[in-house]
Amino acid sequence: MYVAVKGGERAIKNAHAWLAEERRGDPSVADLSVAQIREQLALAVDRVMAEGSLYDPDLAALAIKQARGDLIEAIFLIRAYRTTLPRLGASRPVDTGVMACDRRISATFKDVPGGQVLGPTFDYTHRLLDFMLAAEGEVMPAPQAEPCDAPMPRITGFLDRDGLIGQEAPSDDPPPDLTREPLEFPADRALRLQALTRGDEGFVLGMAYSTQRGYGRNHPFVGELRVGMVAVEMEIPELGFAVEIGEVVLTECETVNQFTGSKTEPPQFTRGYGLAFGHSERKAISMALVDRALRWEELGEDNVGAPAQDAEFVLAHADNIQASGFLEHIKLPHYVDFQSELELVRRIRAEAAATSAVRAVAE
Amino acid sequence: MSCIDTRKEWMGLLARAPAGLLAELCAGLGSEPGFAWLRPPETGGVMLRGRMGGTGAPFNLGEMTVTRCALRLVDGGAVGHAHVQGRDRDKARRAALIDALMQTARAEECRDRVLVPLSTQMEQQRQARAARAAATRVEFFTMVRGED
Incomplete structure (x- = not known):
C-alpha cells in the first residue's frame, strides 16, 4: 500500500x-x-x-x-x-569489416593480413602511477608512420573459408528491440546481444570471468579485437536512397571457441561476438564470452547449470539501471510497510508470550 | 579524399562534418539564401544496428542522436534535406542549405568553397589517426636460439 x-x-x-x-x-x-x-x-x-x-x-x-x-x-x-527522443528510424547494420581501425589485434594468428596494430592501449604499460601527470606538462606528439591502406579482413573469415568455424547465417530481418517490447524469455540471440551491449560492464565481466573459471567453460580465443570508426548509414524514405548520417567509434570482439560437431558434421570452432559503443575492450570481450555461453542450446551443448548459461538470469540482471532502481528504492520511505510488519511482529510476540504464560499456569 | 560527386556522397560528407568547420566554410558563401522550412530541425534517436559475428543477422546496438530537417529555397525552389549526427540544429540547417544549393547554379561554388575543403580537412584528420595507428603496427621478428 x-x-x-x-x-x-x-x-x-x-x-x-x-x-x-x-x-x-x-x-x-x-x-x-x-x-x-x-x-x-x-x-x-x-x-x-x-x-x-x-x-x-x-x-x-x-x-x-x-x-x-x-x-x-x-x-x-x-x-x-x-526516452524523450522521437525515434527517427534504424540504421543499416554497420559494416565493421571496413572500420577505420585505431587498433586491431588477433590472439590467434601472428601474421594476419593488415597486421597487428596496437593503437592507444593500456596493454604492456607497467601500471605504475605516473606522477608526471600530476605536474601539468605538455604531451609529446605520438610517432607517425606511413598509413597502410591495405584492407583488414576479418580473422574469422579465414577460418570460415576453410569451413573451420560455424557460419553466421546471413539475414536482413529487422531484429527485435527490447526498448520497444519488454524482454521475454526465451530470448533470441539478437535480443541477448542487445541486452549484453547495454548491460553493466562489471556484471558482464563477472559473468564472462565465471565461464573462464569453469562455470560453463567454452575455451575462448580472441580471434580478433578491433577498435575504430565506422560510418552509419540510414535509408531516407523521402530521398529513396541511403545516406551516411554520421560515424561512431565501436569496439568489436570475435572469439573463436572450442568445437562442436556431430556424426554428420566434422568438428568446427564456434563463435562469440561482442560489439559496443566507444573504446570498450573489456566490455566487448566479456560480451563475446557471455554470448558464446548463452548459445549452448543452439550449438547442441549440455546445460551444465552454470549461471552464464542461464539467459534469464544473465539478461534480467545485466541492466544496471533496472538493478539500481530496484535496489536503491528501498532507501526511500517505507514507513507504512514497516509499521505493518512492526505491528505483526509485536502481535506474534504477544501471542507467544500469552501462550507460554498459559502453559506455565497449566503446569 | 572521399568522392563528392553524387548527392548521396555530399550528404554523407555534410553529416559527418565537424559543426564548427562547416559553419566556418559556409560563412565563406556570404549571407544565407532565403528558404522556407518544409520540416524544421528536429532531434531524435536513430537505432544503430550491428550484425552477429560482423556478417550475420542484424541486432540492435543502441541509439545515436540525429537532427533532421528539410527546406525549400525561395529562389528556384530547390529542396534540401539533412540527417546529421548530434543535436546541432545549425549544423542540420547548413547541411540542408548546401544540399539545396548543390542542385542549383551555385553548385560549383558550394563544391569549391565548402565540400572540397571539408573533404580535404576531414581526410587529413583521418590520415593523422591512420598514421599514428601505423606507427603501432607490430613488426615481429624471430629470435634465433642456437643450441650450440
Whole structure:
C-alpha cells in the first residue's frame, strides 16, 4: 500500500542546493568543462554511451559532470534523456569489416593480413602511477608512420573459408528491440546481444570471468579485437536512397571457441561476438564470452547449470539501471510497510508470550 | 579524399562534418539564401544496428542522436534535406542549405568553397589517426636460439 506523505520539501530543496555546491567542489579549483570530460575522460564517456545506449559524447560528458563522476547515475541520466527522443528510424547494420581501425589485434594468428596494430592501449604499460601527470606538462606528439591502406579482413573469415568455424547465417530481418517490447524469455540471440551491449560492464565481466573459471567453460580465443570508426548509414524514405548520417567509434570482439560437431558434421570452432559503443575492450570481450555461453542450446551443448548459461538470469540482471532502481528504492520511505510488519511482529510476540504464560499456569 | 560527386556522397560528407568547420566554410558563401522550412530541425534517436559475428543477422546496438530537417529555397525552389549526427540544429540547417544549393547554379561554388575543403580537412584528420595507428603496427621478428 502506498500512502502519500507531505512534508520534507524544504529539506529536499536544500539537499539539492548543497548537492550542487558539493558537485562544484572547492571553488578555488578551476571548474571542469564538459569538453574537458569528453576529451580527457573519454573512456568514462564511452562507458556511459554504451550502457546509456545512446551515442552522443557531449551528452555523456555532461551526464558525468552532473552525476559527480558516478557513472551509473550518469547512465541513468542518459537513459532518461533517451526516452524523450522521437525515434527517427534504424540504421543499416554497420559494416565493421571496413572500420577505420585505431587498433586491431588477433590472439590467434601472428601474421594476419593488415597486421597487428596496437593503437592507444593500456596493454604492456607497467601500471605504475605516473606522477608526471600530476605536474601539468605538455604531451609529446605520438610517432607517425606511413598509413597502410591495405584492407583488414576479418580473422574469422579465414577460418570460415576453410569451413573451420560455424557460419553466421546471413539475414536482413529487422531484429527485435527490447526498448520497444519488454524482454521475454526465451530470448533470441539478437535480443541477448542487445541486452549484453547495454548491460553493466562489471556484471558482464563477472559473468564472462565465471565461464573462464569453469562455470560453463567454452575455451575462448580472441580471434580478433578491433577498435575504430565506422560510418552509419540510414535509408531516407523521402530521398529513396541511403545516406551516411554520421560515424561512431565501436569496439568489436570475435572469439573463436572450442568445437562442436556431430556424426554428420566434422568438428568446427564456434563463435562469440561482442560489439559496443566507444573504446570498450573489456566490455566487448566479456560480451563475446557471455554470448558464446548463452548459445549452448543452439550449438547442441549440455546445460551444465552454470549461471552464464542461464539467459534469464544473465539478461534480467545485466541492466544496471533496472538493478539500481530496484535496489536503491528501498532507501526511500517505507514507513507504512514497516509499521505493518512492526505491528505483526509485536502481535506474534504477544501471542507467544500469552501462550507460554498459559502453559506455565497449566503446569 | 572521399568522392563528392553524387548527392548521396555530399550528404554523407555534410553529416559527418565537424559543426564548427562547416559553419566556418559556409560563412565563406556570404549571407544565407532565403528558404522556407518544409520540416524544421528536429532531434531524435536513430537505432544503430550491428550484425552477429560482423556478417550475420542484424541486432540492435543502441541509439545515436540525429537532427533532421528539410527546406525549400525561395529562389528556384530547390529542396534540401539533412540527417546529421548530434543535436546541432545549425549544423542540420547548413547541411540542408548546401544540399539545396548543390542542385542549383551555385553548385560549383558550394563544391569549391565548402565540400572540397571539408573533404580535404576531414581526410587529413583521418590520415593523422591512420598514421599514428601505423606507427603501432607490430613488426615481429624471430629470435634465433642456437643450441650450440
